[in-house]
Amino acid sequence: MLEQQLLNGMILGSLYALLSVGFSLIVGILKMITFAHGDVFMAGAFSGLVALLVFPHSFLAALAGAVAGAAILGAITEWAAFRPFRSGPEMAPALVTIGFSIVLQALVLLVAGADTKPFPFELDFGRWTVSGITVSGLELATIGTALAVLAGLGLAIAGTRWGLALRATAAHYQAAQIMGINTDRVVLAAFVLGSGLAGLGGLLFGAYYGAFYPLMGVVISMKALAAATLGGIGNVGGAIIGAYLLGIIENLVAGYLSANYRDVIAFAILILVLLIRPAGILGRGEEEKV
Amino acid sequence: MLRVTDLKAWYGSLRALHGLDFSLEAGEIVTLVGSNGAGKSTVLKSLIGLLRKKSGEIRYLDRDIGGCAPAEVLGMGIAMVPEGRWIFPNLTVGENLRLGAYSRPGKSIPAALEREFARFPVLAERRAQKGGTLSGGEQQMLAISRALMSDPKLLLLDEPSLGLAPQMMEKVFVLIREIRKSGIAVLLVEQNSAQALAIADRGYVLSSGKIAIEGEGPKLLADTRIQRVYLGYRDAGSGI
Numbered sequence: 055m056l057e058q059q060l061l062n063g064m065i066l067g068s069l070y071a072l073l074s075v076g077f078s079l080i081v082g083i084l085k086m087i088t089f090a091h092g093d094v095f096m097a098g099a100f101s102g103l104v105a106l107l108v109f110p111h112s113f114l115a116a117l118a119g120a121v122a123g124a125a126i127l128g129a130i131t132e133w134a135a136f137r138p139f140r141s142g143p144e145m146a147p148a149l150v151t152i153g154f155s156i157v158l159q160a161l162v163l164l165v166a167g168a169d170t171k172p173f174p175f176e177l178d179f180g181r182w183t184v185s186g187i188t189v190s191g192l193e194l195a196t197i198g199t200a201l202a203v204l205a206g207l208g209l210a211i212a213g214t215r216w217g218l219a220l221r222a223t224a225a226h227y228q229a230a231q232i233m234g235i236n237t238d239r240v241v242l243a244a245f246v247l248g249s250g251l252a253g254l255g256g257l258l259f260g261a262y263y264g265a266f267y268p269l270m271g272v273v274i275s276m277k278a279l280a281a282a283t284l285g286g287i288g289n290v291g292g293a294i295i296g297a298y299l300l301g302i303i304e305n306l307v308a309g310y311l312s313a314n315y316r317d318v319i320a321f322a323i324l325i326l327v328l329l330i331r332p333a334g335i336l337g338r339g340e341e342e343k344v
Numbered sequence: 345m346l347r348v349t350d351l352k353a354w355y356g357s358l359r360a361l362h363g364l365d366f367s368l369e370a371g372e373i374v375t376l377v378g379s380n381g382a383g384k385s386t387v388l389k390s391l392i393g394l395l396r397k398k399s400g401e402i403r404y405l406d407r408d409i410g411g412c413a414p415a416e417v418l419g420m421g422i423a424m425v426p427e428g429r430w431i432f433p434n435l436t437v438g439e440n441l442r443l444g445a446y447s448r449p450g451k452s453i454p455a456a457l458e459r460e461f462a463r464f465p466v467l468a469e470r471r472a473q474k475g476g477t478l479s480g481g482e483q484q485m486l487a488i489s490r491a492l493m494s495d496p497k498l499l500l501l502d503e504p505s506l507g508l509a510p511q512m513m514e515k516v517f518v519l520i521r522e523i524r525k526s527g528i529a530v531l532l533v534e535q536n537s538a539q540a541l542a543i544a545d546r547g548y549v550l551s552s553g554k555i556a557i558e559g560e561g562p563k564l565l566a567d568t569r570i571q572r573v574y575l576g577y578r579d580a581g582s583g584i
C-alpha cells in the first residue's frame with residue numbers, strides 16, 4: 055500500500071517536475087512569470103500526436119515531436135511576450151502570456167476538438183509485480199526519462215560554461231552582460247529548454263492517463279508552479295524536490311486520508327511549509343553586502 | 345585610444361548626458377569626477393554598451409563602438425567594474441573570476457586565474473567560498489580582479505573606493521596605479537575626487553551631464569575654485 059502510493063507519487067512528481075523546472079528557469083532569470091507554460095505542455099503533447107501521423111507507432115517520434123513542438127512554442131513565447139518588454143513594465147509579459155495561453159487552447163480546440171483523446175496505440179512495455187506492487191514499463195519509462203533528463207540538466211547547469219552563464223544571468227542580469235554574456239540568448243535557451251521539458255511532460259502525461267485534451271495543462275501547471283514555489287522558486291534543484299514532494303504528498307493523502315480532499319490537504323501542507331520557510335525549501339532570502 | 349564626441353544619453357525620455365567630449369590615450373589614467381547624479385556612471389554604462397539609448401560618437405581604437413552590445417565591447421578589450429561591484433553572491437569566487445574571462449573563451453583561463461591569484465592572494469584563499477560571503481573590500485578586489493580576467497586594454501572603474509575603510513581605499517588607489525603600470529589604460533570615476541585627481545594624468549569635472557572643466561589631474565586638484573564650485577568641498581584641500 056505505502057509502496058504503491060510512493061510509486062504513484064513518483065510518477066506524478068515526475069510529471070510535475072518536468073513542468074516546474076521550466077517555471078524555475080524562467081522565473082529565476084527574468085523574475086517574471088509565464089501563464090502559457092501549461093498550454094505549451096498541452097500543445098507539446100498534441101505535437102507529439104501530430105508526429106505520429108508521420109511516423110506511426112513510434113513512441114520515440116511522439117516524444118521527439120512533443121519536445122520539438124513545445125520548444126518552438128517556448129521560443130515564440132519568449133520572442134513575443136518577453137523580449138519586447140525587457141526593460142519595460144513588468145506586468146506586460148504576464149498579460150501577453152495569458153493571451154498566448156488562450157490562443158493555444160483555442161487553436162488546439164479548433165484543430166483537434168474538445169473531446170479527450172487516448173494515446174493512439176497501446177503502449178505495452180511490460181508489467182512487473184515486485185513484493186506486492188505492480189509497475190508497468192510505461193510507469194518506469196516515465197520516471198526514468200524524467201530523472202535522466204533532469205539529472206542531465208542539473209549537471210549541465212552545475213558544470214558547463216553554458217550553465218555558469220545561466221546561473222550568472224539569473225543572479226544579476228546586467229552583471230552577466232558586462233561579463234560578455236549574451237543574456238538574450240541565455241533567456242531564449244531557458245525558454246526552449248524549459249518548454250521542451252514541458253512538452254516531454256505533456257506527452258508522458260497524455261500517454262500515462264490516456265487523455266489528451268485542450269485543457270490538460272491548466273491544473274497541472276498551477277500545481278507545478280506551486281511545486282516550484284515550494285522548492286524555492288528560481289532554484290532548479292528546489293523545483294525538482296518540490297515536484298516530487300507534492301506528487302508523493304498528494305498520493306499519500308489520497309491513499310490514507312481522503313481521495314476527495316487530496317488537493318486541499320496537499321496545498322494546506324504546502325502553505326504551511328511556505329509559512330515556515332517563505333523562500334521555499336532550497337530558496338534563500340535576498341541578501342546584499344555592503 | 346578612446347575619443348568620445350558629443351555623447352548624449354537618455355533614461356527613457358529623461359536626458360542624463362547633454363553632449364560630452366573627452367578622450368583617453370593608451371597608458372593613461374583619466375578620471376571623471378563630479379558630485380552625485382552628475383552622470384559619471386551613465387558615461388561608463390554608455391561606453392560598455394549597457395545603455396543603448398544614446399547619440400554621439402564613441403571611437404575606440406579607430407572603431408565606432410556606440411552601437412555595440414557589451415559582449416562586443418568586452419571582446420574589443422574594454423572591461424568594467426561597476427558601481428556597487430555587482431558580484432555574483434551565490435557563485436564562488438572562482439566562478440566569479442571565470443565569468444570575467446567569459447568573453448575570451450579561446451584563451452587560457454588557468455593562466456589568467458594564476459595571475460589574478462598572485463595579485464590577490466586573499467581571492468586564492470577564498471576561491472571556493474561564495475562571493476557574497478566576502479567583506480566589502482574583498483568584494484571590491486574580486487570585482488576588479490574579475491574585470492582583469494578578460495585581459496582588457498582599457499579598464500572602466502566606477503567608484504572603486506566607495507564604502508571602503510580608509511586603508512582599503514588606499515590599497516585600491518595603489519592597485520589602480522599598478523594596473524596602469526602593467527599597460528592597461530584606466531578611466532576612473534570617483535566621488536572621492538581628491539584621491540582620484542592625485543593619481544590621474546588628466547581629469548574631467550562633470551556637472552549636470554556636461555563637462556564643466558578639464559585639465560591635468562594635479563592641476564585640477566590644486567584649483568580651489570573648482571573644488572568649491574563643482575566638487576562641493578567646503579574647506580578646499582581637505583578632501584571630503
Ligand SMILES: Nc1ncnc2c1ncn2[C@@H]1O[C@H](COP(=O)(O)OP(=O)(O)O)[C@@H](O)[C@H]1O
Binds near residue numbers: 381383387
Ligand atoms: N536607471 C535610471 N533611470 C532613470 N534615471 C537614472 C537612472 N540612473 C541614473 N539616472 C539619472 O541620471 C543622472 C545621472 O546619474 P548617474 O550617472 O548615476 O550619476 P553619478 O554616477 O554621477 O552619480 C541622475 O540624474 C540620475 O538620477
Ligand SMILES: [Mg+2]
Binds near residue numbers: 385427
Ligand atoms: Mg554613479
